Amino acid sequence: MISLTLIKVISALIFLGWMVVWIVLPMEIFKYTWIPNLSKTFNPTYIGGQGINLFFLTFPVMLISVLGCIYLHLKNKKESSLKSTTSSPQKHHLAILRRPLVVMGPLGVVTTMELVFLVMGIALVCWHFGHYYYVSVKHPYMMHKRAHQEKWQREFRSISLRLGYASNISWAFVFFPVIRLSSILPLVGLTSESSIKYHIWIGQVVMITSALHSAGFVIYWAIVNEMYEMLDWSKTHVSNLAGEISWVFLIAMWVTSFAYTRRKKFEVFFYTHQLYGLATFFYAVHIGVAWTMQILPGIFLFTLDRYLRYLQSRSHARLVSVRVLPCGTVEMTFSKTRGVRYNVTSNLFLSVPKISTLQWHPFTVSSNNNMEPDRLSIVFKTGGSWTTKLYKQLCSSSLDRLEASVEGPYGPASTSFLKHEALVLISGGSGITPFISIIREIIHQSNTEKGQVPNILLVCAFKHAVDLTMLDLLLPAESTPADLSNIKLEIQAYITQEDHPPAFDSQNNMIVQTKWFKPNPLDSPITPVLGHNSWLCLCFIIASSFILFLVLLGLVTQYHIFPIDKGTNKTYDFTIWVLWDTFLMCISIILISSIVFLLQKRKIALEEKQVMNVDVPTPVTSPGSWLCGGGGELESLPYQSLVQATQVHYGGRPNLQKILLECKEEDVGVMASGPRGLRHDVARVCSSCGETNLHFEYLSFNW
Structure with missing residues (x-):
């Protein structure tokens, strides 16, 4: 506990110091007093004029990221070694600030x-x-x-x-x-x-x-008749043309990034947003290396993260099975090594080259790491052109293998929903997906741990009765039979566009179709990108690549840039200098990351051995058929308990304010997932009512 707290305190102090530098950066004393004195400290033959910004604005963030890796490693190690004990309601520090x-x-x-x-x-x-x-008005030295x-x-x-x-x-x-x-x-x-x-x-x-x-x-150039300045690409100072090129890319990204385009024309948003690399590069060329060092930490860490994602996505993930529900929802289950650990509400990015070689789409992980240690599942419902094409691919009778790549899973380092006395989970449509893993985790905790778990109220709204079959996903397709008797689960389902249960042939309409795929040597289980001790590996990569960057930067500056910049009384080309910094940063990241990734991949391959189930189960009747008036037999006790816990309401929407105000527990966690309007309505109720027992847990489940 002391070590974790100490790391957070040190990180907080470094961050505060970093922010102080940002505050004094534009001040007169910094520019005209501190910089001249600091320039004498930073030997220009080694690091050049960028040394001040590199030390005060880049180094602190890189140090925080290293300390963060150590903190997360120790925290995971501590959590895995502790046994759960009987929980009690906890005080919510700063709860009022999080409402x-x-x-x-x-x-x-x-x-x-x-x-x-x-x-x-x-x-x-x-x-x-x-x-x-x-400062410019007080010191008009260029006027x-x-x-x-x-x-x-x-x-x-x-x-x-x-x-x-x-x-x-x-x-x-x-x-x-x-x-x-x-x-x-x-x-x-x-x-x-x-x-x-x-x-x-x-x-x-x-x-x-x-x-x-x-x-x-x-x-300004138009006013003073200097429009020729727009085409200026100076070798000795700011390049106007580079800034304009960056601006054009930024405008293209900006106009296609608003909510309507992201939701209705995702491909347009996705492809134009890939211009960020060119926009950032030309911006760096525009401002020069000294100013680039002010924004380097974010660029450095993002580039490192992007390259690690690239390394992970080079292998194809092994698809074990797909489960197609009568409502058109699909659950995809991948094989994973037991070294891949994730918390609930994590997400996975999926690419299917046969549909699009460039597009990556995020999906919430519906499986539970504890209940399914060698499986990872995601759920989707067709809504756009990409998911529609994926649905058709998976439902094709001729499909015996799907070539797919993944990035992740990514998620919270820890979860806090178990600390609540009760949970109210409110979803609309496919927004129920994030809550599947939460409910599965609570089921697991109730069956394996002695600690008390929160009571659960799931409020879900669907357009049509057939969508009730999505409730089947609350229980995994294959695992140790779940015992629901140890938890208090209540499900209130609302069908908004139908007034009564529909009449249908349950034999034909309510069959869950499950397709199993045989292992393919071209595919491999999802593995942790940096092995079992991923945070320690990331710590090593960040520290080593940054140190290597500094060494290479010093060598190039001392033996190439400085002799030209000062020794020949010339100013080194601004653009080439930025190219050098960019090249050295990329080469440092690629070299260190590749070595660590390959070593960890070899280690995982030796340790892990997957045994794949290739049996093909017979389709079963969906428990959702019972909820909307269908027939069939439910021999599974967990599914019977699920049906008994569910109450279906037709022809209306849930009264969110009434539902939330009726929660009388002292500590109620409230989560919302689904359409933007639904999430905002839940937030308004939690913020406007005078109840202090409602704690809105904001989790972003979509973009």
Whole structure:
């Protein structure tokens, strides 16, 4: 406990120091007093003018990421060694800050803590803009070059320039929320999936400030008749053309990233968003190496994460079976090694080259790591062109193998839902998927541990009665028979577009189709990308690749760049210098990551041996048929218990406020998954009512 707390305290202090540097960065004392003194400390023959930013703005974040890896390794080791004991209601520290405060249109559900950090972030950007502008006005050392221009023209140019400076701080943060194998996000209880909205927020600031900066300069050049400056690619200072190219890519990403395009035309959003690499590169060329060092940590860690994802996706995952429900929902089950461990609400990214060689789609993991140690399942329902094509592929009678690659699973480092006295899970349609793994985990805990588990109220809304068959997924297809007698489970199902149970032939309409695939030598089980001790391996990769980068950067600077930059009285080409830094960063990451990945892959291959079940079970009647008036026999006791726990309501929607206010337990965790409007309605109820026992657990289950 002491070591974990100490690591978090040290990380917090380093982060605060890093933020102090960001605050003083635009100040007059930093530019005109500290930098001259620090420049004498950092030998320019070794690291160059980028050394100050490298030390004060890059090194602290890399150190935090290393400490985060150590923290997560020790935490996992501690949790695995502890036995569960009888739990009791716990105090929720800072619970009031985590309650939904407002539901604000494009911002979505915003807690008090998120609103505080949002205001602080905007204030920091405004501080940078305001103080950079103040310093430029107080020290107009470049204004003499434009003495022939009117004062308002010079000030207009200065404002446009300082907007670019303010944009740089947003660039420094924009990559962190989308690093999937991140050791920094779990330190504050976040995952890359739940942090997507922060990426969107920061991205909006990047786009707005960059657009104002670029448009301002274009207007300024038009006013002073210097439009030729748009084509300037200087070798000795900022490249205007590189900045404009980056701006064009950013605009393309921006206009296709709004909610409508993401949901209705995902392919357009996905492909245009891949321009981020070019946009970032040309932006780095535009600002030069010294300023690039301010945003390097996010770029470095994201590049490392992206390469590790690439390594994992090179092998094809072994598909064990698919289970097609009468409602058209499909459960895909993959083989995995026991070294792949994940928590509930984790997600897996799937690529099927036969459908699209470039597209990756996220799916919530529905299986439970404890109940199914050698299986990993995901569930989807057709909604777009990609999932429709996948559904047709899986239902094809001629399919005997599906070539698929995966990335992940990624998820929270730990879960806290078991700490509640009761859980209210509210879902709409296929939004029930994340709750499948939660309920399976509670079933497992109730059957194997002595600790008390929370009571569960599952409120699910479906459009049609046949969708009730999705409740079948609450129990795994094959595992040790689950005993539901040890948990208090209540399911309230609402059919919104039908007034009464439909009449149908249960023999024909309510059959669960299960297809099993024989093992193929071209496929392999899903394995942990960095082995059993993945956090320690990631710690080694981050530290070693960054140290190698610094060594290579020092050698190139001392023996190649500095002799030209200073020895020949010439300024080293800005673009080539950025190319050097980019190349050295990539080569360091690729070299170290590849070595560790190959060593771990060989070790896993020697340790793990999978035994595959290739029997083909006979299709069975869906328990969902009982819930909507069908016939058939249910010989399985768990399925009988599931039916008895379910109450179906036709022709209406759940009264969320009434349901939540009727929860009288002292500690109630509330989760919502499904359509955006449903999640916002649940958040509004939890934030507006005066009940203090309702704790809204915000988990982002979709983009």
